[in-house]
Amino acid sequence: MFPDSPIAQKFSCKRTKTTHILTQALAPHWDNKVTDMCKEENFAVMIDESNDKGDNKKLNILVRVYNTTLQKIATHFVGIPTCNIGTSDSIFRCLDKVFSSKRKEEYNSFLDFTDTEPMKMLKHCGTRWLSLERCVKRLLQQWPALKSYFQSLPESEKPCRIMRCAEFLVNDEMWLYFAFLDFNLPVLNDFNVMFQAGESIVGFLHTEMVRLLRKLMARFVSTKVITSQQDITKVDFKSAENQHDERIAIGWTAREFLSDHEELSPVVVNRFFSSVRQFYCTTVSTMIAKFPFKDKVLQTIAYLNPETKQNMSPEDVASLSDRFLSLSPDQKSQLEDQASDYILSPKSNLPSYDKENTTMN
Numbered sequence: 001m002f003p004d005s006p007i008a009q010k011f012s013c014k015r016t017k018t019t020h021i022l023t024q025a026l027a028p029h030w031d032n033k034v035t036d037m038c039k040e041e042n043f044a045v046m047i048d049e050s051n052d053k054g055d056n057k058k059l060n061i062l063v064r065v066y067n068t069t070l071q072k073i074a075t076h077f078v079g080i081p082t083c084n085i086g087t088s089d090s091i092f093r094c095l096d097k098v099f100s101s102k103r104k105e106e107y108n109s110f111l112d113f114t115d116t117e118p119m120k121m122l123k124h125c126g127t128r129w130l131s132l133e134r135c136v137k138r139l140l141q142q143w144p145a146l147k148s149y150f151q152s153l154p155e156s157e158k159p160c161r162i163m164r165c166a167e168f169l170v171n172d173e174m175w176l177y178f179a180f181l182d183f184n185l186p187v188l189n190d191f192n193v194m195f196q197a198g199e200s201i202v203g204f205l206h207t208e209m210v211r212l213l214r215k216l217m218a219r220f221v222s223t224k225v226i227t228s229q230q231d232i233t234k235v236d237f238k239s240a241e242n243q244h245d246e247r248i249a250i251g252w253t254a255r256e257f258l259s260d261h262e263e264l265s266p267v268v269v270n271r272f273f274s275s276v277r278q279f280y281c282t283t284v285s286t287m288i289a290k291f292p293f294k295d296k297v298l299q300t301i302a303y304l305n306p307e308t309k310q311n312m313s314p315e316d317v318a319s320l321s322d323r324f325l326s327l328s329p330d331q332k333s334q335l336e337d338q339a340s341d342y343i344l345s346p347k348s349n350l351p352s353y354d355k356e357n358t359t360m361n
Contacts, residue, residue, distance in 0.1 A: 034063065034065075034076045034077075034078060037065045037066070037067060037068070037076070038063060038065055040068075041065050041066045041068075042065075042066075043063045043064060043065035044063065044064045044065075045061065045062070045063055045078075045095065046061075046062040046063070046064060046075070047059055047060065047061055047062075047091065047095075048060045048062075049083060049086055049091075056082045056084060057082065057083060057084050058080050058081070058082060058083065059080065059081055059082075059083035059091065059094050060077075060080050061077075061078040061079045061080065061081070061094075061095065061098055062075050062076065062077055062078060063075070063076050063078055064076075078098060079098040081094045081097060081098055082094075111145045114144040114145045114148050116141070116142060116144055116145040117141070130189055130192060130193070132181075132185060133182075133185040133186060133189050136178055136181050136182050136185060137182055139178060140175075140178055140179065140182055143169065143175065143178075146169055147169040147170060150162065150165055150166040150169050151166060151169075151170065153166070172257075172261060172264060172268070173264075173268050173271070173272055175257070176250075176254050176257060176258070176272050177272070177275070179250075179251060179253045179254040179257060180250050180251060180254050180272075180276060180279075182251065182253065183249070183250065183251025183253065183254065184219075184251075184279075187212070187215060187216065188212075188283075191208060191212045194208065195208075202298075202301060202304070203301050203302055203303070203304025203305045204302075204304075204305050205298055205302075206293070206295075206298040206299055206301075206302045207302055207305055207307065207308050209287075209291050209292075209293060210232060210293070212287070213232055213233070213284065213287055213288070213291075213293075214226065214232055216280065216283060216284055216287070217232070217235060217237055217284060218249075219248065219249035219280060220237070220243050220244055220248045220249065220276075220277060220280040220281075221235065221237045221242055221243055221244070222242055222243070222244065225237075225242040233288050233293050233294075237280075237281065237284055238281055238285075243277065246273075248273065248276060248277065248280075250273075250276055297320065297323065300312060300316050300317065300319075300320045301320065303316070303317055303339070303342075303343065306347050306350050309342065309343050310343060312339075312343060313343075314335075314336040314337070314339040314340040314343065315336065317335065317336070317339035318332050318335050318336045318339065321335060
């Protein structure tokens with residue numbers, strides 16, 4: 001090695017150093033070279049699957065692209081991921097993974113540039129909407145780096161979808177909507193998660209439904225209007241006269257953003273607040289239409305909740321049994337006595353309920 005240099009002839013390199021030179025220096029350099037060429041020139045992808053009988057089969061990925069340095073079309077190695085299933089979908093996923101990993105390497109430099117903490121990008125699953133809150137939080141956390149990354153892409157690399165992403169990320173109004181969602185989604189998710197517990201807490205359902213509805217109404221409807229109605233589902237929340245004006249709840253993050261960006265046009269600000277009101281009205285309307293607030297069984301079975309048991313009478317509990325059981329008059333009388341004993345018992349004599357763990361202690 002290096003026969004023309006006496007100094008270089010003394011150079012020695014064992015396994016560890018050689019590995020780092022190849023993987024941490026040469027490989028990233030040539031990877032970036034190939035990526036840059038593919039960005040500047042049209043290229044063709046070539047693939048070849050291995051036919052080994054081992055457990056893991058490989059997919060060799062090459063590109064043919066015009067090399068401006070060599071001034072000719074050349075073939076370059078891109079990656080060799082594992083591809084055990086030879087279907088078009090599996091091959092596409094492998095290609096997408098390899099080319100996405102190249103983009104992720106570029107994105108890391110923008111994380112450093114914007115001083116953004118590196119975190120995994122999350123994908124929302126349409127059938128598991130509880131993941132939406134985490135995705136919104138992560139997007140807001142990564143917003144500066146994503147904005148810088150998409151702005152840096154040449155116009156030639158911005159097809160329709162990428163162009164829309166770039167336009168959304170530079171749009172302050174879009175950021176406000178995500179900040180508003182980040183403020184409201186935890187309230188909805190907490191209610192949903194509570195009733196996904198392994199314990200039976202059906203006795204708390206009606207109380208929690210009313211509490212959730214009241215909490216959402218309080219964010220955009222006057223307190224006086226809410227408290228004036230004994231039945232919360234009868235509140236006239238759609239009337240503009242009953243709604244808050246600028247005090248409508250949008251979350252402190254969005255509120256501070258508006259204070260720090262007074263240059264936002266009144267049209268944008270008014271459109272944002274109009275969308276917020278529409279969100280609240282639609283959410284409350286859907287709850288009233290879909291949630292069983294008037295269900296007599298749920299209302300009566302709320303006596304199982306120690307917090308609301310005093311609102312029920314022993315007769316209510318006994319009448320509930322008619323729907324599910326066929327009891328004799330003596331059995332009904334016995335049930336009324338037991339219900340009366342439970343309703344009149346101090347909370348200190350009952351097992352404690354841990355709302356966070358949804359268990360009876």
